Amino acid sequence: MKKYLQIFKISFEEEFAYRLNFILWRIRNVMQIFLTYFIWSTVYSDPAKQIFGYDRTKILTYVFGIMIVRALVLSARAMDVSNDVASGNLSNYLTKPVNYFKYWFTRDISSKVLNLIFATVEFILLFLVLKPPFLFQTNIAVILAFLVSIIFAVIIYFLILFLLSSIPFWIPEIGWGSHFLVTVVIVEALSGSLFPINILPQGLQSIILATPFPYLIYFPVEVYLGNISGWALFGGLMVAASWVGVLWIFLNVVWQKGLKVYQSFGG
Amino acid sequence: MFKKYFKIWWMMSRNSFSAVLGQKLALSMFLVGKIFRFIFFFLFLYFLLKGTGSLAGYSGNQIIFFFLTFSLVDVTTQFLFREVYNFRPMIIKGDFDLVLVKPLNALFRVLMGGADVIDLITIPPLVILTIVYGVSLQPTMSGVLIYLILLINGFLIATAFHIAILAFAIVTTEVDHAVMIYRDLTNLGRLPVDIYKEPMKGFLTYLIPVGIMMTTPVKAMIGGVSVLGIVIAFSVGILSMFFSLKFWNFALTKYTSASS
Numbered sequence: 297m298k299k300y301l302q303i304f305k306i307s308f309e310e311e312f313a314y315r316l317n318f319i320l321w322r323i324r325n326v327m328q329i330f331l332t333y334f335i336w337s338t339v340y341s342d343p344a345k346q347i348f349g350y351d352r353t354k355i356l357t358y359v360f361g362i363m364i365v366r367a368l369v370l371s372a373r374a375m376d377v378s379n380d381v382a383s384g385n386l387s388n389y390l391t392k393p394v395n396y397f398k399y400w401f402t403r404d405i406s407s408k409v410l411n412l413i414f415a416t417v418e419f420i421l422l423f424l425v426l427k428p429p430f431l432f433q434t435n436i437a438v439i440l441a442f443l444v445s446i447i448f449a450v451i452i453y454f455l456i457l458f459l460l461s462s463i464p465f466w467i468p469e470i471g472w473g474s475h476f477l478v479t480v481v482i483v484e485a486l487s488g489s490l491f492p493i494n495i496l497p498q499g500l501q502s503i504i505l506a507t508p509f510p511y512l513i514y515f516p517v518e519v520y521l522g523n524i525s526g527w528a529l530f531g532g533l534m535v536a537a538s539w540v541g542v543l544w545i546f547l548n549v550v551w552q553k554g555l556k557v558y559q560s561f562g563g
Numbered sequence: 564m565f566k567k568y569f570k571i572w573w574m575m576s577r578n579s580f581s582a583v584l585g586q587k588l589a590l591s592m593f594l595v596g597k598i599f600r601f602i603f604f605f606l607f608l609y610f611l612l613k614g615t616g617s618l619a620g621y622s623g624n625q626i627i628f629f630f631l632t633f634s635l636v637d638v639t640t641q642f643l644f645r646e647v648y649n650f651r652p653m654i655i656k657g658d659f660d661l662v663l664v665k666p667l668n669a670l671f672r673v674l675m676g677g678a679d680v681i682d683l684i685t686i687p688p689l690v691i692l693t694i695v696y697g698v699s700l701q702p703t704m705s706g707v708l709i710y711l712i713l714l715i716n717g718f719l720i721a722t723a724f725h726i727a728i729l730a731f732a733i734v735t736t737e738v739d740h741a742v743m744i745y746r747d748l749t750n751l752g753r754l755p756v757d758i759y760k761e762p763m764k765g766f767l768t769y770l771i772p773v774g775i776m777m778t779t780p781v782k783a784m785i786g787g788v789s790v791l792g793i794v795i796a797f798s799v800g801i802l803s804m805f806f807s808l809k810f811w812n813f814a815l816t817k818y819t820s821a822s823s
Contacts (some may be wrong), residue, residue: 330759478598481600484600
């Protein structure tokens with residue numbers, strides 16, 4: 297435990313070594329929120345308007361909720377694993393007395409803490425500038441369910457990143473290509489970062505809800521809004537938990553097979 | 564002169580295409596990713612407008628035409644100016660020296676030296692889709708003409724942005740985030756800038772002229788821009804190019820040829 301605490305500290309400090317990079321990355325996050333915010337603010341310019349199951353307060357809370365949930369879930373370092381595998385750098389870790397998964401999970405947590413701090417500051421600043429109506433959730437049970445859904449989301453994203461990073465065991469040259477396709481394009485669209493899944497037709501919603509992606513952003517934010525409760529909430533949490541189990545088993549199989557073909561090119 | 568530079572551009576582009584086509588799997592990943600990204604946003608707009616009927620006073624087809632115009636400017640500039648993304652290593656290693664000593668305009672080389680075949684593949688279907696949606700708006704002949712001229716003006720501003728990023732790279736050695744911030748800013752032009760509130764709307768129209776690049780051509784075609792608005796658009800285009808070239812010339816005087 298102590299060594300992972302040290303990894304956390306080092307990783308946290310490492311983020312400050314590239315301050316300009318980090319600040320520019322956060323500026324980008326804020327700009328991405330603008331488009332989403334203003335689209336929905338225009339659609340719901342009439343405060344009494346009810347469409348897609350949201351009113352102005354709920355949809356703008358959804359947009360602001362994305363900022364915090366994204367910082368918690370999508371801030372991660374584990375995408376660098378593909379580089380370790382492709383470059384042979386993985387060998388350095390295999391010979392050390394650390395669990396490689398725990399090592400990267402600790403680094404992810406460190407990244408999330410730092411991004412959460414910045415996202416909170418940005419949240420407050422944007423809140424003061426844009427003055428949106430906001431739903432402050434006061435129901436303790438809902439907040440607890442929200443936190444549980446966030447934990448599942450964090451683990452699901454970690455497992456997805458590791459699975460993608462395993463591809464270079466077999467095809468080293470598509471490390472970044474696969475991350476672009478899945479984490480930049482598919483996760484952005486299907487996680488609910490750009491739009492809530494329930495604006496789509498029922499059939500399409502059902503297909504997307506059967507994948508792990510909406511459990512990263514859409515599901516936690518919907519839980520916070522109180523739009524999912526009772527058996528639907530329980531069912532959703534069970535689906536998220538099942539994805540954690542399925543992805544974990546799949547990752548273990550893929551990783552073990554990957555290690556067998558790993559040749560440490562350049563390492 | 565033009566013939567010579569076109570020949571060089573074609574040669575550099577062929578080399579760049581060969582390098583990318585050599586990695587077919589990676590190419591297909593990026594191609595599929597770009598197509599998916601376009602489809603996802605298109606579907607989002609489609610279903611959003613199906614529910615709302617209009618957005619910021621524009622009809623569904625008009626909003627989609629705004630998005631297609633944005634995509635056209637975005638993809639074409641990425642196709643032409645992909646080499647900008649590779650400029651940082653050139654500056655850091657000092658390899659830019661090798662560009663400067665050649666009897667070729669250095670700016671042309673670092674701006675257009677590596678056309679992107681992935682973006683090229685996506686341009687023809689995008690043009691067809693833009694024409695289909697444009698025609699559905701039943702524009703006048705003069706409307707189409709002013710749209711095309713303002714679109715070229717949009718490309719001019721996009722070029723000016725890329726030149727400014729290159730100059731910024733020489734001064735600071737920072738490229739990656741500058742390019743991505745430019746892209747995030749232009750992404751705000753996926754929809755008409757009318758959806759934003761002041762002062763952001765003014766900021767996006769005149770200071771970072773995303774609105775002039777992507778919104779004004781469509782608005783002019785559907786009759787939503789005054790003659791003064793069109794004159795301002797061209798002035799911004801010419802001024803942005805003028806100042807970015809000034810910045811580039813200034814940046815060249817700061818190049819230290821480090822590590823070479």
